[in-house]
Amino acid sequence: MTQENQGKTSQEMIRLVDIHKEFEGETVLNRINLSIAKNEFVTLLGPSGCGKTTTLRIIGGFEHPTSGDVMFDGQRINDIPAYQRKVNTVFQRYALFPHLNVYENIAFGLHIAKKDSKEIKAKVKASLDLVDMPGFEKRPIRSLSGGQQQRVAIARAVVNEPKVLLLDEPLAALDLKMRKEMQLELKNMQKQLGITFVFVTHDQEEALTMSDTVVVMKGGIIQQIGSPINIYNEPENVFVADFIGESIILEGRFLEDCLVEFAGRTFPCVDKGFIPGQPVDVVIRPEDVDISADPAAAMLQATVTSVVFKGVHYEMLAETDQGQEWMIHSTTMAPPGQIIGMSLKPDNIHLMKKEVQGT
Amino acid sequence: MKAAMKKAYLWLIFIFLYAPILVLVLFSFNTSKSRASWEGFSLKWYIELFQDRAIMTALGNTVLIAVVSALAAAVVGTIAAIGIYNLKGWRKNFIINVTYLPILNPDIVTGISMMILFIALSFPRGLASLIIAHITFGLPYVVISVLPKLAQLDPQIFDAALDLGATPREAYTKVILPQVLPGVFTGFLLAFTMSVDDFVVSFFVTGNGVENLAISIYSMARRGINPKINAVLTLLFAAVVAMMYLIQRRLRKSTADI
């Protein structure tokens, strides 16, 4: 997994080994195994309640695993309390200290560590410059906007020069434009400081843009670990395919290597190794459907039922004669009611083992 | 017309409530010993008051008991409030209700039950028993002042302090305490006022001739009417009004903050 990050040292920073976590008998994390390399930007991605925050809190030391080990820089740290871990956190709602001003908030960790006041002053100033808020030292926390509080929270964490920075949905409260800006800034900051980032979000786009490695979770179980490109192009199961970007998911049957049947006909594909006759899930990205105005020459025919303009592309829904609904993203538009032809390239058809019904 | 009626009604209530106190204050400045007629302004009862050793001792006791018991209640009550805040579910509600009960409990019940307790433990009754009793009934006032402050806190800030390297103790003293301090101080003022104000509980738990102001006034009043009493009560009333004003102002300020 981590070896995929070209040009990174693959020296391990954090390893979670068989982490299991229960709250009042209820399993929240199930056999979490995860290795995070030095300087890696890892994102935990998944729907609400899937255990992202809990995983982060276990790394930070605010929560103890029911079983399993937390390794940090080669050492088991299960029994090291939060305040002794070389990890800092940017909390979901910032958790700044309202009775202290910006300077005192950022200096808090350095004061606790009994650094001398000259050094503290210099470091606070440098970290305020880093988050692009020079001169804000004296400002009370209450007088700051959401975005500024966010930056102070980041400065307060990075000023301690942690080896690992944990960020729990740090951008969730910001508006779209601000969020995009901060995504870039965080990414640059991570490169500049050379800190390992463990980032939590439920926004798949954010995960794909920022990360070296994405960890997709659902119901306390890791579904897939991989680079953004890998996760997007080679989802390991229907959940990941559906969660990352839009997908058309159809029932099909594997016929033989590189041949699959769905939507009432056979298609050449690139997948191999299923049992002939085995039912499979077929996953297709809406942007991979090629449409043409010449239905007869295409693989499938369908009638356009709706069109929505999305800025860069049109999002169309089309119904096949078998009654299946396909979502199509295309830069060319076909009006509702028009019959269109749809074709698929073999490597755009992704076959997946049928989900065993579970969590 | 209607508004005028309302105003008159309000004034009537005020007169009804405050007339006795007004008379008391007025007569504390009366030259004569009489309670029936006004014979001129004088501070002589105040002067006599300050020369009365017994009253001065009682005043000293009252202040001592109020300061010590309110301080102790503030410390213990704050720790208790933090403990309650960290509880969960039915336990929390149960403990909160148990804490509030003494506020509603009639003083006479508190007083006599504490007296019985001290006797049962053969605890010597005097200054120490008075202070303990006053801590007991002051405590809930601190808890009810601190708990809402804790509830207003962002639950993540404790973790944030640990995250920045503070030990749990440092997290409480450097982050939690400064933010609930206004509540602690309000609780202290309430406990202090309740202590100064108390007669019933003190009456039952004291012994060995230790008297606070309330008890001493009571025994004076039984011996006969003395205008010095008016003077003491006027001062006591002024002190309580001042305290209440302080507390009100603090409460108003803290709700304006939210």
Ligand SMILES: Nc1ncnc2c1ncn2[C@@H]1O[C@H](COP(=O)(O)OP(=O)(O)OP(=O)(O)O)[C@@H](O)[C@H]1O
């Ligand atoms: N202290 C707790 N006590 C009991 N259950 C908890 C506790 N903390 C979390 N849970 C449960 O554990 C599950 C995972 O919670 P977690 O906060 O890790 O989810 P999440 O992935 O961060 O979700 P979100 O995106 O909504 O923040 C949830 O079902 C939650 O209700």
Ligand SMILES: [Mg+2]
């Ligand atoms: Mg969360």
